[in-house]
Amino acid sequence: MPKPPKPRKNLEDRHNPGIEGRREHRPGPGRVRAASSPGGSAPRAERRLWGEGWESGAAPHPHSSRVSALRPCGVVGAWVGMGVCQRTRAPWKERSQLERAALGFRKGGSGMFANGWNQTVPMEEAGSMAALLLLPLLLLLPLLLLKLHLWPQLRWLPADLAFAVRALCCKRALRARALAAAAADPEGPEGGCSLAWRLAELAQQRPAHTFLIHGSRRFSYSEAERESNRAARAFLRALGWDWGPDGGDSGEGSAGEGERAAPGAGDAAAGSGAEFAGGDGAARGGGAAAPLSPGATVALLLPAGPEFLWLWFGLAKAGLRTAFVPTALRRGPLLHCLRSCGAGALVLAPEFLESLEPDLPALRAMGLHLWAAGPGTHPAGISDLLAEVSAEVDGPVPGYLSSPQSITDTCLYIFTSGTTGLPKAARISHLKILQCQGFYQLCGVHQEDVIYLALPLYHMSGSLLGIVGCMGIGATVVLKSKFSAGQFWEDCQQHRVTVFQYIGELCRYLVNQPPSKAERGHKVRLAVGSGLRPDTWERFVRRFGPLQVLETYGLTEGNVATINYTGQRGAVGRASWLYKHIFPFSLIRYDVTTGEPIRDPRGHCMATSPGEPGLLVAPVSQQSPFLGYAGGPELAQGKLLKDVFRPGDVFFNTGDLLVCDDQGFLRFHDRTGDTFRWKGENVATTEVAEVFEALDFLQEVNVYGVTVPGHEGRAGMAALVLRSPHSLDLMQLYTHVSENLPPYAWPRFLRLQESLATTETFKQQKVRMANEGFDPSTLSDPLYVLDQAVGAYLPLTTARYSALLAGNLRI
DSSP, rough: OOOOOOOOOOOOHTSSGGGGOOEOOOTTTEEEEESSSOOOOOOOOHHHOOOOOOOSSOOOOOOOOOOOOOETTTTEEEEEEETTTTOOOOOOOOOOOHHHHHTTTTTTSSSTTSSSSSSOOOHHHHHHHHHHHHHHHHHOOOOOOHHHOOHHHHHHHHHHHHHHHHEEEEHHHHHHHHHHHHHHTTTTTGGGGGGHEEEHHHHSSSSSEEEEETTTTTEHHHHHHHHHHHHHHHHHHHTTTEEEEEEEOSSOOOGGGGSOOOOOTOOOOOOOOOOOOOTTTTOOOOSSSSSOTTTTTEEEOOSSSSHHHHHHHHHHHTTTTTOOOOOOOHHHHHHHHHHEEEEEEEEEGGGHHHHHGGHHHHHHHHTTEEEESSOOOOOOTOOEHHHHHHHHOOOOGGGGGGOOOOOSSSEEEOOOOOOTSSEEEEEHHHHHHHHHTTTTHHHHHHHHHHEESSSOOOOOOIIIIIIIIHHTTTEEEEEEEEEETTHHHHHHHHHHOOOEEEETTTHHHHSSSSGGGGGGSSOOOEEEEEEEEEHHHHHHHHOOOOEEEEEEOSSSSSSSSEEOTTTTTTTTEEEOHHOOOOOOOHHOOTTTTTEEEOOTTTBBBBOTTTTOOEEEEOOOOOSSSSOSSOOOGGGGTSSSSESSSSOOEEEEEEEEEEEEEEEEEEEEEEEEOOOEEEETTOOOOOHHHHHTTTTTEEEOOOOEEOTTTSSOOEEEEEEEETTTTOOOHHHHHHHHHHHHHHHGGGGGGEOSSSOOOTTOOOOOOHHHHHHHOTTTTTHHHHHEEEETTEEEEEOOOHHHHHHTTTSSSOO
C-alpha cells in the first residue's frame, strides 16, 4: 500500500529541522506564538514597542550562543535580540525568489539570515548591509529637518545635551548635599542651614585652600569658618545667650534638649552649652537698645570686604536674618528699607558715620541696635562690633540654631535697584542659597579657578552668584571693594585670575581704557555676568581674547534664569526644549499700550513666534517659588499672572521682553516699562541704544521716552557721553540714525552729558531722566532737537522750545 504523501512543510522549516517543536503557526500573516508562553501571543505593549508581528519573548535557538546580544535586525534597523525576535509567515505562503535571495534562503547562503531564520551572519556583514540601506534615509534626513524648520535648532543639540547633563549632575549634587545636611547631627555645624553647613564642609575638605583674597589679606576656608563662628557667637550673645568665659558650657542651668525651640528660619534655640542670660539682657555695646529677639533681622550697611562676609555668615549660623542695604542710601530711602524688612539692628561702616549723622536720631527712634564694624570715635550708643567678635572663641556653633523648618523660609533680604521707585526687600530663601551654590558649576568653573569679583555684595550678583557660587565649587575669589578699570588687568596678572564676573557696564569701562601691557599675557579664560551689549561684547573679545563670554539673565526675586552656554554673541540663553524641561519658562505676547499680556477668546495667554518680542514668564511651583517682598502683598502686585495657559496656573512675571530667534537663542529686548510708543509704534530703548553705540565718537548712550505736550505717546530722547577726544558730529549722527532706524524710532531729543546717571548696580536711570524732560530753561546740559523739515539735529534753544510747544516745530 503506497504511503500517503508527507504534508508540505513551510519554506522556512525545510532548512530548520524540528522547528515545529519550537514554533506554532496560526492563520494570518505575521502571527507567531512563542514557545516560552504556549497558547499566548506577544503582549500588547511589546507589539507597540517592536511593531506588529515582532516577538521579544520567543525562545532562543538551541544552537545560538549569543542570545542576549543586541544588534539591528532586518532592513528596518529595529534593535532585537540575536536569534530571539523573528517574524514568520503563514504556513501556506512561500517566499518569492527575490525574497529568498535577499534573506539568504539557500544552503550556505550569505544574506542577512543564512540557513534559515535562526542562523545569523557575522555582525560586520549585517551592519554593512544595514548601513547601505539606511544611507539614503540619513542623507534625506537633513532636508526633512530643514523642511520642518528644525535643523537650525538641532545643530546646537550637542551643546544642549552637554549642558542638560551638567545641569542634572549639578541638581543631583545639590540634592545630595541637602540630604546629608538633613541627616547630620543637629549639634554639629553640618546640621545647620545651607550656608552654614557648606562652609563647615569646605573647612573640612579644603581647610588650607585660599577662599578669599582682599588686597594684601588672604583667608583660607578654615579661617573663614573660624571667623564666622566668632561672629555667630557675638550675635548669639546679643540675643541673650551666655556661652561662659571659655565659650563653652557655663555650667549654670544650660538649657536641655527639651527646652530647645523647634528649628526654624531665623529661630535661635538654647542648648549645647549656651545659657540664656535673662535679666535686662543688654548685649555688649547695645547701649539702651533691647536685646535682639530670635529670628530678628540685622541690616548690613558695609562695603565689600572680609568683614561683610564674616558677619553675614555669622548671622546665618546664629539663625538671624540678614538684610543687605545699598551703601549709597541715606535719609528717607534708607529709613524706608530698614522699616520694610523689619530690621532690629544695623551694622554700619565707620566711614559712613559722618554722612549718616543726620539719620542717627531717626535710627535710634526706631529702636535699632546700632553697631559700627571697626574702631574709631563713635557716637553714643554705637560700639565696635568687630571688637566684640574678636573677643569670642572660634569654636563651632550648633547646627540646629540655623536649621530652617522649611527650605523655602526667608533667610535674607536683598533690595531691588529702585530704578522705578523706592527699593523693595526681596525675600531670599534657603532654597535659593542652595541653588546659587550650583551657579559656577553650571558655568563650567572648577575648584582651581580664581574668580575676580568687583561687584557690590548687597547685590545678588555679588553675594549669591559670586560668593555663594564660589563656595559651591570650593574655588578662590579675589574681592574688590570698588571696581577700577585701570587696575583690573594688573590685579588679574598678580593673582592669576581665570574667571571675571561682570555686570552692566564694567566691560565697557575696560574697552574704553587706553591699551596697557598688563592686558596681554593674562590667564582670564571666562567672563561671566549679565548686561553686556553686543557691540561691547565684540570689542571686549577682540581686544582681550581669546576668552569666552558667558552671558546670563536673572532677577533677584525671580524664579527663572538663563545661561548662554554656547557663547553665541548677543544672546542671554537658549530656549531649547531640553533647557525648558529643566528650567521651565515661556515667552507670551504682550501689549505695550495696555501693559498687559494678550489673551485669546478663552482668556489664556498666547506664546510668541520666532523673532517676536514676548514677555518672559515662568511657572511658580514648590521647586521654583516666588516669595515676594517684605511688606504688604500690594508690593507684589503684577508680579504673578494667573490662568496663563490653563485655568488655575500661576506664572511669575519678569517684566522683561525677550526675543527667541529661529535657532532657539534668547536675546534681551527691553524692559516693559522702558519700551514706549510713538507714532503708533513700539520703540525698544535697547535697540535704539545699540545703533547709537556703533558711532565711534559716542562712549555711552541712555535712551528713554519723554512726554511732549500735544503729542500722543512718548518721544525718544537719548542722553550721550562722548568718547575722548572726539566731538559731537550732528550731521554724521543724523545720517547714521536715519539709515539704521525706522523714522518712528529716531530720538527726537539729544542731551549731552559728562557721565550717565546710574544706580549703585550700574543700571541706567531712565525714569529719573524721563522726569527731567527737555526744557532748556531747567537743564544745564546741551540739548538738541530733531527738525524734520531741515533733516538735522539742531540746538534746542528757548525759541525752538516755545515753537515746539506751540506746534510750529514738527518733530
